[in-house]
Amino acid sequence: MPRRTATMLASTLILIALLCAGVLIRVPYSEMSPGPTVNTLGDARGEPVLHISGRKTYPTSGNLNMTTVRVTGADYDMNIVEAVYGWLAHDSVIVPHDTLYPDGKTEEESTQENAEEFSQSQESAKVAALEELKIPVTSRVVVSTVVKDSAAEGALHAGDVIKAVDGTAVGKPEDVAKLVTKHEPGEDVVFTVIPAKTAAAAEKAGKEPKGSRDVTLTTRKAPEDPSNPSEDRAIVGIQAGTDHTFPFEIDIKLADVGGPSAGLMFSLGIIDKLTPGNLTGGEFVAGTGTIDDDGKVGPIGGINMKLVGARDAGARYFLTPDDNCTAAASDTPSGLTLVKVKTLDDAKKSLEKIQAGDTAGLPACSTG
Incomplete structure (x- = not known):
């Protein structure tokens, strides 16, 4: 066999071997890529994304699109070839698997967590939008979850309204933890609560819930914190949250979407539907960002993929x-x-500038 032919054959066989190795060898990475965008002012699968009843709404035009990111599943084994292709591609990002699924989290667990965050973001979006429009919203601190085998199990229940702790009124969920941790483990703490069933019945009747009772719990020591092993923190085994009563119905319908990053765009969509005129001036605006009850916008992941999708x-x-x-x-x-x-x-004022054509005055992002 001629030397040149032998060299080409050897090179070809080596290349085939490398490709086979690249396909067979798995690496601990995942891929993020642009996902679909949805206009919060429009329809999704034949239904309005935002449906408001019991309050006058106004026609809208233009787009206020929420953006999403696609990710590979928790059980997906990426090979070297796919990782290299993803690194070289402009419309995808390769990240360590643990970035998307920390602590060995399964895809099912991640989906459940994203669904819960999405639900909470909808509530905060409604509250923030109505607060921005000076429409009153009734808010109450409630028991969100009760930890199994904790001091609170059987004594407090999800949905119980927390009026006070040790006689001190609570206005925010974080107030509960602050008051409980004033105690040493083993000390008693008194919760003044309205039972969940009583609160639900009052809300259904459109009345303020009444009929509080005191529940005494003995605090326990929190599991050891590796970052502060000497700390003896008292807990009772609940997660406090906020429950809202809205003056009219706001229904957000959007399937197969999770996480908290659509909060800002939902709020803007609600505002646009509840106010005369078009907030966008007919322009195509997209965006992202978490939102809390006070209207503060927070950061999200996958920003560059969302920009490409938008x-x-x-x-x-x-x-x-x-x-x-x-x-x-x-x-x-x-x-x-x-x-x-x-x-x-900020977002509302920027949209008003876009509507007026005053885009030179928009607050810009910079690299520094």
Whole structure:
């Protein structure tokens, strides 16, 4: 066999061997890529994303699109070839598997957590939007969950309204933890609560719940914190949350979406439907960001993939959480203008500028 032919054959066999190895060898990475965008002012699968009843609404136009990111599943074994291709591609990001599924979390567990975060983001979006419009919302601190085999099990129940701890009124969920941790483990703490059934019946009747009772619990020592092993923190085994009563019905319907990052866009969609005129001026605006009850916008993951998805869908402007601005500005798709937002009010004012054509005054993101 001629030397040249032998060399080519050997090179081909080595290349085939390397490709086979690349396909067979698995690496601990996952892929993120742009997901679909959904107009919160429009329909999804034949139903309005935002349905409001019991209050006058107004016609809307333009787009206020929430954005998503696709990720590979927890059980997906990526090979070297796929990882290299993902690293080289502009429309995907390769990240360590533990970034998406920390502590060995299964896909089912991750989906459940995302669903819970999505549900909470909807509630906060409603509260923030109505607060921005000066529409009163009734809020109560409640027991969200009770830990199995804890001091609270059997004594407190999910949905119980927490009025006070040790006689001190509570206004926010974090107040509960602060008052409990004033105790040493083994000491008694008194919860003043309205039972969940009583509260639910009152809410159904449109009345303020009454009929509180005191529940005394003996605190226990919290599981040891590796970062502070000497700390003896008292707990009773509950997670406090907030329950809201809205003056009219706001229903958000969007299947197969999870996580908290659509909160800002839901709030803006609600505001647009509840106010005369078009908040976008007919423009195509997309965005992302978590939101809390007070209207503060928080950062999200996968910002660059969301920018690509928004640009591909036709967006001209992208509402960007302040904490994501640097990353977003470092790789902005052409034709897309980033608009920095810290609060819901910031976003609303920026949309009003877009509506008026005053885009030179929009707060911009920068790389520094």
